[in-house]
Amino acid sequence: MNMLWQPSGSGYQHTWPDMKFGWRIMVGTVIGFLGAAFGTVGGVGGGGIFVPMLSLIIGFDAKSATAISKCMITGGAGATVFYNLKQKHPTLVDLPLIDYDLALLFQPVLVLGISIGVAFNVVFSDWMITVLLIVIFIGKSFFTYKSQ
Known part of the structure; x- marks a missing residue:
């Protein structure tokens, strides 16, 4: 049985x-740096900039560009979390900046979405x-522009 991820002639x-x-x-380096900076500041990660940059400018295929983009987003998110670990809330000084209860609430859904996305990345052409x-x-x- 030949699967898409196995090295074979038809995969x-x-x-x-x-x-x-x-x-x-x-x-690509300049766009990646600016995409990471603006994506981190905006809280969106930068995947909408990384994937087209990796595909159109660097020359990766769509599946490889998506996987590398996820690695770049994870690195930026890790750096942001590391920076914010010691930060305090701007108005409530005794509370940390990161709301850990909220993070525990949406993390399982985020992991589920990533798992589904990885499965689709393997299956789809x-x-x-x-x-x-x-x-x-x-x-x-569109929805971001409409909510403004």
């Missing part, structure tokens, strides 16, 4: 670009992942 083949230092790496990413990004942008 999925990742597209890894040549990682030579050049304009693509420089532009490249074009379907690209279409779904575009639809989700446009929908999120």
